[in-house]
Amino acid sequence: MSTTTPEQNKALVIEAFDTLFNKRDYEAAERFWSDKYIQHSAHIEPGREGLFNLIRSVPSALRYERGLILAEGDYVIVHGRFSGHGRPAAWIAADVVRIENGKLAEHWDVLQDEATQAESKSGLPMFGDRFPA
Template identity: 25%
Template sequence: MKNKELVENYYKDVFINGNVDKIPVYIAENYIQHNPQVEDGQAGFIKFFKNFIKTEPKIEIINVSCEGNMVYVFYKCSLPDGTINKVCDIYRVESNKIVEHWDVIESHVEKIKSVNHNSLF
């Protein structure tokens, strides 16, 4: 499976459909995490995700790009309380598993007053 396809399937199964049991299909056991609020390892991500999914996020993927073993996912994450986050997740893939993650998150974009007429997404 190609790296981009792997990450797209991961988002469909896990982030959009909330299937926690599918995480081991995609995430390596020795997963390296660069988000300081999430522990390293597959188990650390599962622990984080079980709490995250309780917030009932709605994920709208804007773009998925791939160069070599790096995959970039740009998406809108809307929560039931009206909070909207603009997120770019960056993954490194090796041997058909996600082995490393970085993210860039802009929180509460629903409060931003744009000085231009361009969409945030």
Template identity: 40%
Template sequence: MSQDNIESNKALVRKFFQTVFTEHKVDEGLELLSDSYIQHNQMVPPGKETMRAAFKKGLDNVSCEIKQIIAEGDRVAVFHHFKFDPNSLGATVIDIFRIENGKLAEHWDVMAPIPENPPFPKPLF
């Protein structure tokens, strides 16, 4: 895969995050998913239409700040600070996407809540 393709894959993922989690434009963001999109997060419903309904109900107070994006081949990994509401500490999250034909085709993630009083405080980002 060429460096141009890797950069366009990163741009696609960046656009998805900006559109859905910053601008809260769910319909536009879901257009970036392939018709056969596979969701591996067991807390998110499968399929674009069920995701649309879930995202429209639950993203009003969400924020997301991307810290790193790493890409290789058809995979893009995003390390970010995610908050369900502005007053929370949020979570550190790593999302991994597989890109196919210029669309998000598959998704995995790992989320760790940021503790309020950690025994060994250090920078997370």
């Protein structure tokens, strides 16, 4: 049973993602991710160290931008953009995180290359209000 509110959980995830992905402060990030962290992503090795090692391996230009964030109980879903990771297109992600004892305990994601305006059949950007440059 959760001891934190959905608003507290959203704030935790926002700070955790910024600390790891944008600041790349691994020591500080340890306080946000459980040492028993469960990783469901097909792109990331198991555990907290699998995630941290992935971030260590990508270019220092990596940037995470947060969009919509929703929370219910112990679960937080964040719609975001990962850019500067060395691939041709940014990734648009829906990250689902379960919070336990004030830490990120479990993670699932859905990743998709960001479409350009020419590639978008809807004519709308996948993230934010502009297409990528």
